[in-house]
Amino acid sequence: DTAVSQTPKYLVTQMGNDKSIKCEQNLGHDTMYWYKQDSKKFLKIMFSYNNKELIINETVPNRFSPKSPDKAHLNLHINSLELGDSAVYFCASSQDLGSLGAQYFGPGTRLLVL
């Protein structure tokens, strides 16, 4: 029944490792997003996809690579993890891109890089 789900919920890893976060939405939405929320709660858009097509790619290190196998899934792969990558990563979806209406968020993935 969960509208937007993310796995894993917690991720603790060593610097230099590669990790992936998965996201799925069952709302039938066309658009999906990845956000990063830092320790001060600032929410920063990283990527958005519309019908599997990359729309927004903000100034994010190219160690971060999103992949959308279909419009219900948007995964995030991170190479060579750094201490500064520690944050909460949220996946979200919205009905479509143009209306910029309500976004539905997943529960977040808490990443801690040691």
Place this chain on the structure above:
Amino acid sequence: SQQGEEDPQALSIQEGENATMNCSYKTSINNLQWYRQNSGRGLVHLILIRSNEREKHSGRLRVTLDTSKKSSSLLITASRAADTASYFCATDAGSNYQLIWGAGTKLIIKP
């Protein structure tokens, strides 16, 4: 980039009192949204108000929008302990296909 600025940054009130949070933004918008984030959870959409609307209600929530002052307020009436959360405003702010988020107001309701 952060366009919205919420005010105050933190607010602590007694249960049963009303809580008011404000959001200011810089450029013209089509709509403004408010979200709630409980500790350790994802954001939850509360209400969307369009630029041609001045006020909107949803249960105990009342949102106003003043486009001439580029500001919005969120009023929560008869607050409850469960309203303890961070509240964020977000605007569409142009055609860049992304919401611009404020830094949030942390609301604490004391029992």
